[in-house]
Amino acid sequence: MPDRDISLIESALGRRLANLRKAKGLTQKDLAQKLGVTQSVVSDYERAQLRLHGELIIQLVSILKVSADELLGIATKPAAN
Numbered sequence: 599m600p601d602r603d604i605s606l607i608e609s610a611l612g613r614r615l616a617n618l619r620k621a622k623g624l625t626q627k628d629l630a631q632k633l634g635v636t637q638s639v640v641s642d643y644e645r646a647q648l649r650l651h652g653e654l655i656i657q658l659v660s661i662l663k664v665s666a667d668e669l670l671g672i673a674t675k676p677a678a679n
Contacts, residue, residue: 608646614671616644618662632661 619629619640626640633640633654642648650658659666667673 605646608649610671611650611669612644612646614669615650615658618664618669619644622662624662629661633657 627637630637630640659669
């Protein structure tokens with residue numbers, strides 16, 4: 599996959615993370631505290647300056663109460679409970 603395609607995918611993931619965070623009523627600072635990182639790290643994830651790794655994805659889906667598929671953009675709507 600060309601670097602440009604990967605960059606677009608990461609940008610979309612960052613936007614999805616920001617949208618899900620906002621939908622849950624969390625600020626970047628709130629999410630950072632829950633993750634044990636700084637607000638600037640959360641900003642870097644949302645701007646695709648840092649890549650989300652496996653353990654972080656697990657933490658995010660737990661905090662945001664969404665499926666990994668939803669966070670990653672595989673599912674278009676939330677999974678039914």
